[in-house]
Amino acid sequence: MAEVEETIKRIQSQKGVQGIIIVNAEGIPIKSTLDNSSTVQYAGNVHQLLLKARGMVRDIDPQNDLTFLRVRSKKNEIMIAPDKDYFLIVIQNPTE
């Protein structure tokens, strides 16, 4: 458990990282470094996007599956590492 905390701290200290959120398969946040309202907002939206993205990948090729999702916007980049039961979201401003 201490390792998880340490890793989160380490990722948090990387250049430009604004927040880290861990969400379960239903979109409910388990751990977050952001305030509650932002967490809920990100978690809900990312969950929707993830379902769509995964659906799209599987639709084009049923044997394929989504492994990583990066959303690049003008202000920052949202990186999502999905898994069967959980997914890890990291928001980074790469130009910082």
Added chain:
Amino acid sequence: MFPSDSFCLSLNRESRKIFFGLNICICVFCRRGPLKLGMSKVTQVDFPPRELVSYTKETQTPTQTHHKDDEEEEEDLALTQPALEHQEEKDSQKEEEEAPPHELTEEEKQQILHSEEFVTFFDHSSRIMERALSEQVDVFFDYSGRDLQDKEGESQAGAKLSLNRQFADERWSKHRVVTCLDWSPQYPELLAASYSSNEDAPHEPDGVALVWNMKYKKTTPEYVFHCQHPVYCVNVVGTQNAHNLISISTDGKMCSWSLDMLTTPQDSLELMFKQSKSVAVTSMSFPLGDVNNFVVGSEDGSVYTACRHGSKAGISEMFEGHHGPITGLDCHTAAGPVDFSHLFVTSSFDWTVKLWSTKNNKPLYSFEDNSDYVYDVMWSPTHPALFACVDGVGHLDLWNLNNETEVPTASVTVEGNPALNRVRWAHSGREVAVGDSEGRVHIYDVGEQISVARQDEWTRFVLTLTEINENREDVEELAAQRLAA
């Protein structure tokens, strides 16, 4: 009743029909006299009525508005609208009902965070995430309209030795000495480093080994291993199928282990010289392709050749030359047209590096450019006349014997002048890893003009060796003459 002028016949549609159908012959009178009109054949033409093509659209799912008239359609529209509104209300009600279960209690969260599957997930995804975070490729960069800045890498293109990166970990490598380095033969970007115990933190494990990855810009180790005893040095000999792990310690014992069973050695050998003196081994090396004969360096400054099996198992010969304990020993490995596997180099506390041949019990040459303890030496795996050595004041020297035997061809000082404990060439021969006494591993790129061996380097080295031998013989002759005189 004949009109004197011409006139126009203008008949309406109905009358024209009759006119054509009846074959009436008309006499038209005009000034010129009566025109003769005759019978003409009449063709009957029928135009079919124009077809009106219309399309109808039907939905497959039965809807209530399907067979209704226009009037009733309007009513239905009014009906469906409230129905939709009703559904929306239901949805929002559902969401509100789901809201309470959305929140997990603290206990549940902690439970999840401790579960094994979560730890597995997190280990895997955080590793990927860290790699992705460290890659700073800016795909949006616009080169036009901006000053082209000289990139640092380009200015060092011609440099002989340039620092590529440094590996250190706050938690695991600080306050520890780098005891051994090894590059992976399978994945050339992976480097394993072993560390001594951390005297400042007695509760931390004594032995630590970290695997570093050159491929990604991530600054944390790929894997961390720890054990209760300090790790000094290990060596794997043999082929992929028949291999052994050989370890040597300062009590003169050499053990050979099978990788399947690391609790007891397969066999062990007491290294003793002339059955009386136990050899305190500090370093060991196997010549290229040999799994039986090997060379060891000891604390008393002598080099011994030995073999593992056979009737003469154990120490065979003693080579004297160094005036202090031997810190590093390496047999020639660069494979090429000429075989130099009888050559090896040694480094010692006596500030020198010496070149030896197993055929000769005196050193062939002594390199005396250093001004401190030389801690390690290693031949380049690709260039036959190139080797690297490191000393206690932060110097990394590369010697190319085909160029110059008096001074190193390239030299660099590590910032802070730490004592450099270990030097290891990468398998490609293009990079050198240096471990220091403060737990840091520095990776240096070696310039092409030094590291890449041309075809004639091997034959040139033969000439170099002949020169060295001739000089040595001259020196020995002079010394013998002086003694005689």
